[in-house]
Amino acid sequence: MKIHFTVNGVPSEVEARPDAMLLDVLRREMRLTSVRETCRIGVCGACTALVNGKLISTCIFLAPMAEGAEITTVEGLGGSHPVQRAFEEAHAFQCGYCTPGMILTAKDLLDENPRPSDHEIQLALSGNLCRCGCYVKIVEAVKIAATRLTWLHHTSSGTSRAR
Amino acid sequence: MPDPRVTGSIRYAQDVELDGMLHARILRSPYPHARVQRLDASAVPDGVVVLTPDAVRDLHRYGCQIQDQTVLAADEVRFAGDPVAAVAAPTKREAEEALNFIAVEYEELPAVFDPVEAVAQEAPLVHAHHYISENDAAYFGMRPVDGTNICHRFCIRHGNVADGFGQADVVVEETYHVAGAQHAPMEPHAALARWSGDGRLEVWTGTQTPFNLRMDLAGIFGLPEDRVRIICPPMGGSFGAKTFVRLEAIVACLARKAGRPVKAVLERNEEWLTLNRHPATVRVALGARKDGTMVAKRVECWVDTGAYADCGPGVAQKMGFASPGPYRIPHVWVDSHCVYTNLPPNGAFRGYGAMQSIWASERTMDLLAKRLGMDPLELRLRNLLHDGDLYCTGEMMHDVHFEECLRAAADAIGWSENRQGKGLCVLLKGMQTPSRASIVVEAENDDTYTIRCATAEMGQGAHRSIRLLAAELLKVDPERVSFPDPDTDLVPYDTRTTSSRSTYMMGRALVSAVRDLEIDGKRGCGEVVDQGGLDPDTGQGIASSHWHQGAAGAEVDVDEETGKINVRRVHASIYAGRVVNRPGAELQNEGSMIMSLGTALFEGIVFENGQTTNANLSDYNIPASDDMPVLTHELLEREGAAIHGLGETALPPIPAAIGNALYSQGIHVTDLPMTPEVVLDAIDRSSDQSSAVSSQLSGASSNEPDRMRNVARREPDTQGEKS
Numbered sequence: 019m020k021i022h023f024t025v026n027g028v029p030s031e032v033e034a035r036p037d038a039m040l041l042d043v044l045r046r047e048m049r050l051t052s053v054r055e056t057c058r059i060g061v062c063g064a065c066t067a068l069v070n071g072k073l074i075s076t077c078i079f080l081a082p083m084a085e086g087a088e089i090t091t092v093e094g095l096g097g098s099h100p101v102q103r104a105f106e107e108a109h110a111f112q113c114g115y116c117t118p119g120m121i122l123t124a125k126d127l128l129d130e131n132p133r134p135s136d137h138e139i140q141l142a143l144s145g146n147l148c149r150c151g152c153y154v155k156i157v158e159a160v161k162i163a164a165t166r167l168t169w170l171h172h173t174s175s176g177t178s179r180a181r
Numbered sequence: 182m183p184d185p186r187v188t189g190s191i192r193y194a195q196d197v198e199l200d201g202m203l204h205a206r207i208l209r210s211p212y213p214h215a216r217v218q219r220l221d222a223s224a225v226p227d228g229v230v231v232l233t234p235d236a237v238r239d240l241h242r243y244g245c246q247i248q249d250q251t252v253l254a255a256d257e258v259r260f261a262g263d264p265v266a267a268v269a270a271p272t273k274r275e276a277e278e279a280l281n282f283i284a285v286e287y288e289e290l291p292a293v294f295d296p297v298e299a300v301a302q303e304a305p306l307v308h309a310h311h312y313i314s315e316n317d318a319a320y321f322g323m324r325p326v327d328g329t330n331i332c333h334r335f336c337i338r339h340g341n342v343a344d345g346f347g348q349a350d351v352v353v354e355e356t357y358h359v360a361g362a363q364h365a366p367m368e369p370h371a372a373l374a375r376w377s378g379d380g381r382l383e384v385w386t387g388t389q390t391p392f393n394l395r396m397d398l399a400g401i402f403g404l405p406e407d408r409v410r411i412i413c414p415p416m417g418g419s420f421g422a423k424t425f426v427r428l429e430a431i432v433a434c435l436a437r438k439a440g441r442p443v444k445a446v447l448e449r450n451e452e453w454l455t456l457n458r459h460p461a462t463v464r465v466a467l468g469a470r471k472d473g474t475m476v477a478k479r480v481e482c483w484v485d486t487g488a489y490a491d492c493g494p495g496v497a498q499k500m501g502f503a504s505p506g507p508y509r510i511p512h513v514w515v516d517s518h519c520v521y522t523n524l525p526p527n528g529a530f531r532g533y534g535a536m537q538s539i540w541a542s543e544r545t546m547d548l549l550a551k552r553l554g555m556d557p558l559e560l561r562l563r564n565l566l567h568d569g570d571l572y573c574t575g576e577m578m579h580d581v582h583f584e585e586c587l588r589a590a591a592d593a594i595g596w597s598e599n600r601q602g603k604g605l606c607v608l609l610k611g612m613q614t615p616s617r618a619s620i621v622v623e624a625e626n627d628d629t630y631t632i633r634c635a636t637a638e639m640g641q642g643a644h645r646s647i648r649l650l651a652a653e654l655l656k657v658d659p660e661r662v663s664f665p666d667p668d669t670d671l672v673p674y675d676t677r678t679t680s681s682r683s684t685y686m687m688g689r690a691l692v693s694a695v696r697d698l699e700i701d702g703k704r705g706c707g708e709v710v711d712q713g714g715l716d717p718d719t720g721q722g723i724a725s726s727h728w729h730q731g732a733a734g735a736e737v738d739v740d741e742e743t744g745k746i747n748v749r750r751v752h753a754s755i756y757a758g759r760v761v762n763r764p765g766a767e768l769q770n771e772g773s774m775i776m777s778l779g780t781a782l783f784e785g786i787v788f789e790n791g792q793t794t795n796a797n798l799s800d801y802n803i804p805a806s807d808d809m810p811v812l813t814h815e816l817l818e819r820e821g822a823a824i825h826g827l828g829e830t831a832l833p834p835i836p837a838a839i840g841n842a843l844y845s846q847g848i849h850v851t852d853l854p855m856t857p858e859v860v861l862d863a864i865d866r867s868s869d870q871s872s873a874v875s876s877q878l879s880g881a882s883s884n885e886p887d888r889m890r891n892v893a894r895r896e897p898d899t900q901g902e903k904s
Contacts, residue, residue: 050189051189051190051192051196052188052189052190053189054195054367054368054417055195055369055446056367056368056369056449056798057449057797057798057799058448058449059449059797059798059799061798061799062367062798064367091189092187092188092189093188093189093190095188096188097182097183097187097188098183102183102187102188103183103187105187106183106184106187109764109765109767109768111184111186111187111640112418112640112641112642112768112772113186113366113367113368113415113416113417113418113639113640114184114185114186114187114191114415114417114640115193115366115367115368115417115418115640116367117186117187117189118187118189121187139806140806140807140809141806141807143805143806143807144805144806144807144808145805146805146806147367147798147803147805148367148806149364149365149366149367149418149420149776149803150418150640150768150772151768151771151772151773151774151775151776151804152768152771152772153771153775153804153805153806153809154771154775154809154812155764155767155768155771156806157806
């Protein structure tokens with residue numbers, strides 16, 4: 019079947035089986051390899067994408083359900099989104115495999131809660147597993163990003179806050 | 182340029198593709214031990230390439246230390262998950278479906294699932310013969326015992342342990358168990374193979390061991406080594422999982438048959454069927470004088486290597502020589518057995534055997550402290566090794582910092598103020614010895630430099646550390662130094678990227694390479710060889726050319742109703758010598774500590790009749806961000822000191838520090854992980870009896886399982902005779 023959606027701002031049409039998961043469509047058809055194939059049961063967060071602004075584990079999300087949706091992956095953030103820069107600054111990764119999912123989850127948290135406590139950060143990221151164990155620096159990264167986003171928000175009426 | 186890890190543009194082995202490639206899937210045995218009576222693949226649809234045992238029967242056996250594997254299990258399957266056939270098709274789905282058309286008939290055979298039971302005379306044999314590998318990963322004398330399931334036995338005979346125990350005022354003895362664990366790298370195993378027109382094999386694979394892999398693949402196909410090329414993209418984590426031959430032989434066979442490239446990526450559950458951490462049973466007896474001076478120690482390890490040895494002999498050896506701990510003990514007797522069972526194979530895992538024996542030995546230190554009425558810190562300090570002391574291997578200790586590490590850990594958790602709910606652990610861990618590293622530095626025309634080096638990047642940051650060291654020596658900006666993915670056609674030999682050895686070994690090889698480059702102008706080569714090794718029958722020699730040293734402290738509460746441990750804080754003090762890449766070094770400490778919390782509290786593979794019952798990331802939990810306690814650590818540095826490896830030192834001490842913190846509250850836990858059930862059992866036991874510790878060497882402690890008593894009865898002569 020044909021599925022239509024907008025991925026990282028680009029309207030797209032893909033051919034997929036009705037039982038295909040969005041993960042496979044994004045990875046294989048759209049070549050978006052930041053969306054990672056790991057647990058296949060929706061518990062590790064490595065396949066996270068934003069679908070209509072919601073955090074979705076794409077490994078258990080049927081592709082046809084994304085019909086008409088707006089999908090954002092880390093490729094769509096460019097490379098200098100404040101959360102991405104904060105992760106680099108805090109050295110908040112080792113192998114980098116879980117990092118795209120972490121960044122999208124952190125972005126979603128900060129969109130909802132611009133000044134989270136350490137505990138709120140730990141809870142919000144608890145569905146994204148990092149086997150390298152970079153959590154100490156990941157929490158730091160989210161705090162750096164929070165400060166930067168708040169500052170950007172105050173100085174430019176919110177327009178430069180990446181959505 | 183943003184880091185490719187934050188943009189998602191990094192390409193792992195899982196992402197490598199070639200035109201026309203097929204996707205492979207593996208058919209696995211459902212039985213832990215069975216004879217394959219018939220395998221019929223004639224119904225597999227056209228267009229699917231099938232690999233059956235008959236097609237690989239002519240290929241050579243392989244195995245990095247013991248040659249006990251064939252590309253597919255030919256006539257006998259030895260664990261539930263053993264590959265019996267493989268297919269390749271244009272899509273993974275077609276390959277998956279094709280597996281359903283292969284009919285296999287099995288005749289079940291008796292199986293064994295426990296390493297202690299597996300050494301009993303009546304135990305079914307997992308392998309009839311033991312063939313020692315010619316791979317250079319078999320770097321010490323293998324001591325398989327034919328006609329048994331023991332594929333290696335490592336011994337330390339230092340002093341006279343019977344005399345030693347005779348001098349002891351107090352002897353404590355206990356038996357410990359550590360469950361198997363899964364590495365769970367977020368990127369699963371992935372490999373792609375292609376045969377070039379002139380019959381060369383090229384493999385893209387996430388591996389820590391490119392040269393060992395090349396050697397085994399060449400051996401399998403009867404090719405000269407230079408007819409095999411291994412290219413190593415960065416790995417999405419490994420922790421020891423991506424070592425030696427995993428999927429590579431199967432995809433190479435499929436690619437040869439298909440005449441096209443073939444790629445395999447494991448499904449998550451298959452990770453548990455590919456390689457895990459060794460479950461182990463460790464029995465410790467420790468004797469001391471009234472003043473706390475240690476006089477004798479006896480350790481026996483039963484290391485469950487599963488159905489294939491892999492590097493289990495090496496793990497058993499390291500478990501054995503780490504078990505005396507960083508102490509002066511005049512009489513030491515160690516027997517460490519690497520034992521086959523009908524479980525999935527076990528191999529290298531961050532900590533490499535040291536964690537299992539440190540758990541047992543450092544818990545026993547606190548039992549001894551309690552028996553003597555001494556402060557556990559004082560007991561350790563009284564016995565710690567210092568520069569110039571002889572270890573039980575006969576080697577002289579050098580660059581020793583155990584006391585600094587231990588005092589720092591004790592201070593960090595406020596030991597002197599109050600010891601309730603607190604525990605300590607100090608460790609020594611060896612580095613792969615002997616060891617050889619070589620590196621090439623090339624000067625390019627545009628004033629940039631290229632590193633040619635086999636060190637694999639799995640997230641540990643070795644490439645960055647080596648680039649930083651090279652930039653320092655070349656006196657250029659690190660951005661001018663590039664480090665392409667290792668490719669055995671282009672890089673010089675290196676032992677492997679394991680054992681926290683790369684920065685230490687390659688850092689020294691770099692110094693000669695840069696010196697050589699200054700003379701040559703275009704290309705400089707450097708090599709470092711650390712000699713050494715142990716006699717497996719006596720444990721004498723050089724265990725490690727440099728020692729990883731550290732200590733940890735933990736502070737915990739226990740809910741005595743539910744058995745749940747609440748870790749309030751953990752701290753690790755790790756000797757670094759000199760830090761090269763500070764954020765990288767911190768991440769290695771933090772990552773080791775977080776991984777160890779899983780080992781300590783909840784990670785354990787559950788088997789039922791040889792079947793893995795929790796092979797997914799929902800039933801098998803790994804630490805998440807909200808599992809973190811207050812976690813602090815420090816890197817101890819000294820002016821002018823040598824670099825010390827850091828990749829895993831902070832992992833082994835954490836479980837024992839937590840266990841000892843429980844013991845300070847009267848709860849004596851012997852098994853890892855310390856799940857609420859295990860803790861509740863320990864609480865029940867401690868209320869049943871005042872002491873879990875026997876006072877006599879000859880008597881097994883009261884909470885020992887029956888099977889341990891059987892072993893003790895079976896082998897008394899051995900213990901007496903060689904001591």
